[in-house]
Amino acid sequence: MKNQYEVIIIGGSYAGLSAAMALGRASRKVLVIDSGKPCNRQTPHSHNFLTRDGETPAALASIAKEQVLNYPSVTFITDKATDAKKTDVGFEIKTESEELFICEKLLLAAGIKDIMPDIDGFADCWGISVIHCPYCHGYEVKGQKTAIFANGDAAYHYSMLLQQWTKELTIFTNGKANFTEEQMTKFEKHNISVVENPIAKLEHKQGQLECIVLENGERYDFSVMYAKPEFKQHCDITEKMNLLNDNGYVKVDEMQRTIAEGIYAVGDCTTPMRAVAAAVASGTMAGAVINNDMAAASF
């Protein structure tokens, strides 16, 4: 049947493609549905992935897609999965272009969506000079005067961790600071100042931060800022199927199985440990586990 697959993967970026490769190499009939919006698409260079350090995110994905599609049992379509329904034999997936597909196993690999704070310039700088992860982008800006856009424990954690990259840190809490006395003592010890006044805008040139401007008119020259914005699941099927834990991630076991029979999940939608290598590793695991579960059922 035309629209019938053994496995459907929702999300065809690093995690989804990695699972598709394992499944393609097991000659499983796989459909990858991808809407083409990976979370790192605005970042100029991706780091910390062996053999591809410093490659553009798009090049990484395109090499991956080319290699995965060498396996003839794998099909890739550009579309958005809008709904998933459990059936007697598996799942029915609907897409934005009104297609209906069926499969035995479902793999969720749709990542998360970062929600940009309502600060002029923030979204333009995201992934370029407003960065979330020192392992991904910290080396390139090490030793520089660095802003942290966070409050409470998140700001404290960044302050501790970033010492390995720079000693010149300023925390912008964008409102009343929320720190314990012990935390403030640590900040004083390490000459970390805390700015509470709300930020009005980030001045930048093509995403390269130049100045943080506060609502009271104060200006702070910075060329790099760390921030961990709020997020939501990129594909709301994960919520509709009640698969999330209290932190907003799809709950999986160490084999990438969710709490629902026949549904697996990989990559950023499952974990705060965001890295291409981690996404790829989870995809490799899920591909093998799905094939294993199908082989066991039919043996």
Ligand SMILES: Cc1cc2nc3c(=O)[nH]c(=O)nc-3n(C[C@H](O)[C@H](O)[C@H](O)COP(=O)(O)OP(=O)(O)OC[C@H]3O[C@@H](n4cnc5c(N)ncnc54)[C@H](O)[C@@H]3O)c2cc1C
């Ligand atoms: C700004 C930024 C910079 C980063 N830099 C680095 C770096 O330098 N090094 C590093 O190792 N990591 C980096 N990361 C982390 C890394 O990009 C992620 O860990 C990785 O992309 C996760 O892969 P994923 O496949 O889980 O999700 P994504 O790469 O986010 O891909 C999810 C895919 O699913 C698709 N999708 C979503 N919903 C649907 C739907 N309903 N139907 C069909 N398709 C759907 C999306 O369009 C997308 O193509 C960065 C992250 C960000 C945000």
